[in-house]
Amino acid sequence: VTAAVTLPPARTPERTGPPRLLVVDGSNQTIRDRSLRELPTLLEPGDLLVLNDAATLPASLALTSHDAELRLAGFDGDTAFRDVVFRAVLFRSGSWREPTEERVAAPALGVGERFAAGSLRGRVVAVDSREPRLVTVRFEPTGAALLAALYREGRVIQYSYLTRPLELWDVQNGYAARPWAFEPPSAGLGITFGLLTGLRRRGIELARLSHAAGISSTGSLSLDQRLPFPERYEIPVEAVDAVARARASGRRVIAVGTTVVRALESAARLPDGLRAGEGSATLVLGPGFRRQVVDGILSGLHEQGTSHFSLLESFVDRSLLASANRHAAESGYLQHEFGDVCLVLGSA
Amino acid sequence: MTNFQQTAALVTGASRGLGRALAERLAERGARVVLVARGKGALDEVVEGIRRRGGVAHGLTADLGDKHAVHPLAAAAAELVGPLDLLVHNASELGPTPLRPLLDTACEDLTRVLDVNLVGPFRLSKIIAGSMALRRRGTIVHVSSDASVNAYAGWGAYSISKAALDHLGRLLAVELEEHGVRVFSVDPGEMDTEMHRAALPDADPHTLLDPAAVARTIVRMIESNGVPPGARLEASSFEVAS
Numbered sequence: 001v002t003a004a005v006t007l008p009p010a011r012t013p014e015r016t017g018p019p020r021l022l023v024v025d026g027s028n029q030t031i032r033d034r035s036l037r038e039l040p041t042l043l044e045p046g047d048l049l050v051l052n053d054a055a056t057l058p059a060s061l062a063l064t065s066h067d068a069e070l071r072l073a074g075f076d077g078d079t080a081f082r083d084v085v086f087r088a089v090l091f092r093s094g095s096w097r098e099p100t101e102e103r104v105a106a107p108a109l110g111v112g113e114r115f116a117a118g119s120l121r122g123r124v125v126a127v128d129s130r131e132p133r134l135v136t137v138r139f140e141p142t143g144a145a146l147l148a149a150l151y152r153e154g155r156v157i158q159y160s161y162l163t164r165p166l167e168l169w170d171v172q173n174g175y176a177a178r179p180w181a182f183e184p185p186s187a188g189l190g191i192t193f194g195l196l197t198g199l200r201r202r203g204i205e206l207a208r209l210s211h212a213a214g215i216s217s218t219g220s221l222s223l224d225q226r227l228p229f230p231e232r233y234e235i236p237v238e239a240v241d242a243v244a245r246a247r248a249s250g251r252r253v254i255a256v257g258t259t260v261v262r263a264l265e266s267a268a269r270l271p272d273g274l275r276a277g278e279g280s281a282t283l284v285l286g287p288g289f290r291r292q293v294v295d296g297i298l299s300g301l302h303e304q305g306t307s308h309f310s311l312l313e314s315f316v317d318r319s320l321l322a323s324a325n326r327h328a329a330e331s332g333y334l335q336h337e338f339g340d341v342c343l344v345l346g347s348a
Numbered sequence: 349m350t351n352f353q354q355t356a357a358l359v360t361g362a363s364r365g366l367g368r369a370l371a372e373r374l375a376e377r378g379a380r381v382v383l384v385a386r387g388k389g390a391l392d393e394v395v396e397g398i399r400r401r402g403g404v405a406h407g408l409t410a411d412l413g414d415k416h417a418v419h420p421l422a423a424a425a426a427e428l429v430g431p432l433d434l435l436v437h438n439a440s441e442l443g444p445t446p447l448r449p450l451l452d453t454a455c456e457d458l459t460r461v462l463d464v465n466l467v468g469p470f471r472l473s474k475i476i477a478g479s480m481a482l483r484r485r486g487t488i489v490h491v492s493s494d495a496s497v498n499a500y501a502g503w504g505a506y507s508i509s510k511a512a513l514d515h516l517g518r519l520l521a522v523e524l525e526e527h528g529v530r531v532f533s534v535d536p537g538e539m540d541t542e543m544h545r546a547a548l549p550d551a552d553p554h555t556l557l558d559p560a561a562v563a564r565t566i567v568r569m570i571e572s573n574g575v576p577p578g579a580r581l582e583a584s585s586f587e588v589a590s
Contacts, residue, residue: 053431053479055423081427144406144424151420168419175478177431179423193478193523200526208482238483 007301007329009161010339013170019190020333020340022301024324026316026347031324033331036190036341037198039298043254045203048246049298050239050264051256052185053208055176058154058168059183059215061117067093068106070117071157072182074214074229076136083142085125087229089218090133096158096165100219108132120149131223147179157183157215161336171337180212180232186337187257187299205246207239211259211281227307230280233263237276243293244274252295252345258311261285264293285311296345301328301335315346352377352571356429359383360412360472361439363390365541366491369563370436375403377567380429383407384421384439404429412439412468413460422475431479434570437469437513438491443505445546450504458505465509470516477524484528487570490517492533492580503547514580521578533580534569536562557584 018037025032034042043049059072069091076085090106109115113124121140128134139146156166173188175196199206211233218224243264246253255261266281268274274293283289287310297315302308304325312321324342333340357374361367362383375381375398383398383405385391391407398405406428410417425432441464444457473488480486495503496510514533521531538544540556565583569575 051482053482055419055426057423144408144428147424147427148408148420151423168416172419172475173478175482176475177422177426177479179427193481196478196481197523197526206482208479 006303007325007333007335007339009336010334011161011163013162013164013166013338015190015338018192018195022324022328022333022340022342024312024316024320024342024344026320026345029316029320031320031327037195039195039343040198040202040204042343043199043202043204044252046205046246046249046251048205048207048242048251048253049199049256050207050209050243050253050260050294051173051175051188051191052181052211052213052259052263053173053175053177054181054185054210054213054259055173055179056156056168056171056181056184057179058151058156060157061120061150061154062093063115063117065114065116066107066109068109069093069103070115070135070137071215072137072154073218074182075180075212075232081143081146084146085136085138087214088135088137089215089223090135091219097160099160100217102219104133104219106133109135118153120153131220131226133218133220134223134226159337162338175208178210180210181259182212182214183216184337185211185213185257185259187297187341189338190341191256205242205251207242209233209235209239209260209263211263213257213259228262228281228284230282231259231262232278233259233266233281234278235263235267235274235276240274240276247293253293254296254298254343254345255294256298258285258297258299258308261291261294261297261311265289265291268292285314287313289314291315291346294346296343298341298343300337301333301340301342303335312344315344317347352379355379355433356426356431357381357434357436358425358429358432358476359436359438360468361385362407363387363394365543366536366539366559366562367436367438368394369559370438370566371405372398372403373560373563373567374434375405376401379434380404381406382425382429382432384410384412384425386411411464412472413441413463415471418471418475422472426479431483432476433480433485434487434489435473435476435480436489436491437472438489439468440465440491440506440509440543442543442547447502447547448504449502453505458508461505461509462512465506466512466516469513473520477520477529480529481524481527486524486529488517488520488524488529488531489566489570490514490531490533492517492535494535494537496535517580518578525577530575530577532569532575532578534566535580535582536566537582537584 126136171184363385395407495507
């Protein structure tokens with residue numbers, strides 16, 4: 001196995017142009033340099049592109065009751081915002097410029113302990129037995145009042161590698177609707193309205209689902225190894241039908257982001273197979289994962305050794321991925337949320 | 349959009365006048381409606397009224413002239429009623445009253461009117477229409493005014509904002525049509541509303557239209573498949589046209 005190759009991160013949310021697109025094609029074992037704007041011509045008419053339409057929440061709460069930041073990491077209940085319980089991770093309070101790894105010495109909160117982030121009040125309902133920073137919390141308001149308080153008191157989860165703090169406008173995909181994501185489903189950040197139009201004109205079919213993307217990093221290795229937590233998803237009947245039609249006629253299903261792979265592949269493994277409705281994705285897409293539904297993925301660039309990278313191994317073999325990663329590093333590709341992207345097409 | 353039972357709608361400026369009447373009519377027809385207004389008191393009363401009559405309604409307060417108000421608003425709306433299928437840009441600001449010549453209008457007042465009447469709808473459509481396009485399902489309605497096509501002395505700031513709003517609607521219509529999203533504008537005519545009283549305090553209310561009647565016409569336009577993309581319709585002549 002080749003040593004991991006490190007790519008530099010894109011350091012600002014502003015783009016000067018479309019992201020670069022690295023095409024890794026398992027069907028002919030090729031690697032090509034393209035631009036995301038060329039995506040329509042890189043796909044075939046009839047291919048189905050499935051997107052995650054979750055909007056990104058302001059999931060970071062600076063507690064005013066404790067010297068801590070509470071990062072909401074996922075829904076723990078099944079009814080978003082009506083009587084919702086969140087999984088959350090505690091950090092020592094600090095500025096967005098401090099790497100999260102340096103903020104793991106968080107104050108402990110006990111079961112039943114109350115906390116506040118400004119006017120938003122909540123209570124700890126459970127603490128993980130192994131990781132005291134991993135808690136389950138419930139807020140006092142529910143529904144619209146909870147949403148209003150969260151948007152008033154919370155802010156978007158920040159990344160210390162950026163040159164400026166992020167705001168909500170920076171982290172929304174152009175086709176987002178319900179606020180279910182705790183960090184942005186970032187593979188879609190480069191998919192502009194113009195690109196959607198180009199895809200439609202080329203005859204690419206588009207479908208959407210909602211997947212509550214959780215947090216990507218907790219600052220500690222032992223906790224990171226438990227990511228991703230179970231994530232809530234909802235697959236509409238239109239997407240189920242579109243997938244069935246594509247598969248029946250031998251057309252490809254391409255996921256925009258790992259969240260879409262996780263939702264579709266988790267649902268496909270249920271006793272009744274892929275059906276419309278809500279569910280909780282528990283599938284871990286690590287080494288040994290065999291895809292059943294998805295033929296390709298548009299994704300951010302990820303380093304070897306990460307779980308994202310393992311996921312890609314279910315599409316193409318490890319040696320091609322390693323070559324692709326070396327090529328990306330030599331060619332100056334940028335990684336992380338606002339960086340370049342890759343299109344990984346599976347071997348037939 | 350003939351079946352409002354399956355429709356998630358958002359109406360701005362919904363605590364009074366035409367916006368209120370539109371929200372009430374849509375809810376009566378079975379739509380799940382989010383009503384948006386700046387002040388909470390009047391809005392809550394309208395929402396309660398709709399609920400008492402068995403409708404599904406939620407009130408959200410927001411200042412549409414504020415860039416940071418849009419994401420909380422769109423997110424809460426989508427969570428409360430589902431991804432939006434219908435967006436009615438009805439809220440608008442007249443500018444300072446009594447009405448005055450354009451050259452007597454403060455620069456800041458013109459900016460504020462444009463922020464609320466033009467940039468506000470742009471921002472909201474910018475973050476909502478992408479989801480409509482992805483679903484190939486949606487209608488966006490701009491409430492216009494005859495002041496958008498006629499130059500009435502004294503109506504400067506409002507008039508300019510509505511002329512630009514008409515064109516915003518035409519451009520969105522052109523770009524969204526191939527995604528199955530319809531956009532059109534409606535000139536509702538002169539109605540007996542608080543805004544009309546602020547603009548023309550001496551007008552005889554008996555010569556003015558009832559907002560509830562105009563709302564019924566606009567809801568028929570939304571239902572109709574015959575409205576051309578980007579059209580600017582007059583509520584008073586729609587019956588004849590259809």
